[in-house]
Every structure is written in structure tokens, then in C-alpha cells.
Amino acid sequence: MLGDTPSIVDTGHVSQQVQLEALIQHHLQNESLRQIINTHLHSDHCGGNAHLQNVHSSATISIPSGQFAAVQDWSFLKETHQSIGQNCPAFNADEALKPNTEKTINGRVWQIHAAPGHDMDALVLFAPKEKILISGDAFWENGFGVVFPELNGEVGFQYIDDTLNMIEELQARWVVPGHGQLFTQVQASLDKAKSKLEYFQSHPINHASYASNVLIKFKLMHEREMQREDLLAWLSSAPTLLNIRERFFQDLSLHAWLDQILNKLTTKKSIAIQGSTLINL
Numbered sequence: 001m002l003g004d005t006p007s008i009v010d011t012g013h014v015s016q017q018v019q020l021e022a023l024i025q026h027h028l029q030n031e032s033l034r035q036i037i038n039t040h041l042h043s044d045h046c047g048g049n050a051h052l053q054n055v056h057s058s059a060t061i062s063i064p065s066g067q068f069a070a071v072q073d074w075s076f077l078k079e080t081h082q083s084i085g086q087n088c089p090a091f092n093a094d095e096a097l098k099p100n101t102e103k104t105i106n107g108r109v110w111q112i113h114a115a116p117g118h119d120m121d122a123l124v125l126f127a128p129k130e131k132i133l134i135s136g137d138a139f140w141e142n143g144f145g146v147v148f149p150e151l152n153g154e155v156g157f158q159y160i161d162d163t164l165n166m167i168e169e170l171q172a173r174w175v176v177p178g179h180g181q182l183f184t185q186v187q188a189s190l191d192k193a194k195s196k197l198e199y200f201q202s203h204p205i206n207h208a209s210y211a212s213n214v215l216i217k218f219k220l221m222h223e224r225e226m227q228r229e230d231l232l233a234w235l236s237s238a239p240t241l242l243n244i245r246e247r248f249f250q251d252l253s254l255h256a257w258l259d260q261i262l263n264k265l266t267t268k269k270s271i272a273i274q275g276s277t278l279i280n281l
């Protein structure tokens, strides 16, 4: 049922690796996973790689060519993950996926397209015959992932624009995003993503605010519960987060900035605060 080469695109966060393995096993039954493909190497997309590689020793790992060298020497990626306060177990990559090439998986041809912006080395996979797009964090039903380069004062929004235009030209009928469910209202979602991009371009501080909320929520989601002082200590060791405050919220102390983020997440009922304990909802 899963073809000669049972494959998976992206493997989630390390905190879910056991659940993912059980899910894969359920679908594989007596077969073995043969291939792991990553759209990009954020910790919530390749966090299960190492574990799956261990369990399914015949599985190869294919990653964006732009990060192939970094995976050979994990220190760079370790630093990247740490800069946003995340961790991800090291794995070995077997194949570098290059943009503007094709990969045939179980008889289906997938085009590989560069999709920079959220991550500068990110790729999307597109099956031209079936018009299926696997979009990672480059394109979601309600937008796209945090534009990380912009947080460090680098160009990012322009790349998102290029990537959304490239996706529009593909005329996909089905999109399997990196977060959320499969969707088919592709043009409506592209329009939504473009208007979100325009808004962020004219209000970069709102993008910075969105990014900090996402990164703090992400941390709490995986820790489930944390003491406020531990969160503050973690925040102080994540350079990208510290950068956001210095570049966009320099009027606020680190404490006041964190309070502002926690208040927003509480208002949205995304977290709850009980005394000094922060609880993910």
C-alpha cells in the first residue's frame, strides 16, 4: 500500500518521536520505513529523524542541499537551534536535495523547488501530474511560518513574496502543509498569505511580536508546564529571542517584554498562569 519505498516527509519534534514511530509502525505493518525527506531543518520538522534512523536502519535521509554540509558538522545546526531556544538530536544525512530537480518516489514524480523566506534553505515538493504540494512552513492555509531572517535584520519578506508567487504558478490542487491539515482552497489561502505579508512588511514590529509569541508558545507546548523564572532563564540563553527584544522592544526590560507576551498568550487562552507556574493549554 505504501509502495516499494515507504517514505515520510518531515518527522516532527523530538518530544513526539515515540508517538510518531508508533503511528508509522501502524501504517507500515510488516514493512520498513525506507526514506525520510525534510523540507527544512527546524527542530519541529527533523526532530524525529535520529530516532527513526535508529529504529529503521535501512531508511535514508534526504535534506535540502543548502544544509547538507551543516548536518555533517552538527555544531552549526546546534547553534541555530539553540539561538531560538530549541533542541534537536543529531542525525546523518544521505542525500542532498537540490532545487529544480525531480525525485521519483513510488512511481510518482515530485519536483523540488526552493522556497526561501521562513528558512533560506527550505524546499517544497510538488507532484505536477496530481498537483499535490508539500509545502513545509513556506505556505499554510492561513499564512506562512515566522520569517526568521527579518528578526535578525536580514531580508526575508521579499523571499516570502517570491516563494508565494512561485507556489501560485504551480497551480496546486492539494496542499499538505507543515502545520495544519491538508487543504484545497489554494488560491484563497495564497491571497490570505499575501495580505498577511503586506501587513507584516508595513508593520514589522507586529511580525516581531507574532514571532515572539510563537517561539514562547512553542517552548511551553513542548515543556507543557514551566516556572516563570525557568522560562526567563531559557529566554536569556536564546540569542534570536534576545535580538527580537533589542531590535523591536528596546523600551521594555526583558521581564516586562516577557510579561507582555505571556499576557497575550493568556488572553488568547493559549496558556494559563497559576502563581509562578505557566501551563500550556
Ligand SMILES: [Zn+2]
Binding pocket: 040, 042, 045, 118, 119, 137, 145
Ligand atoms: Zn520551520
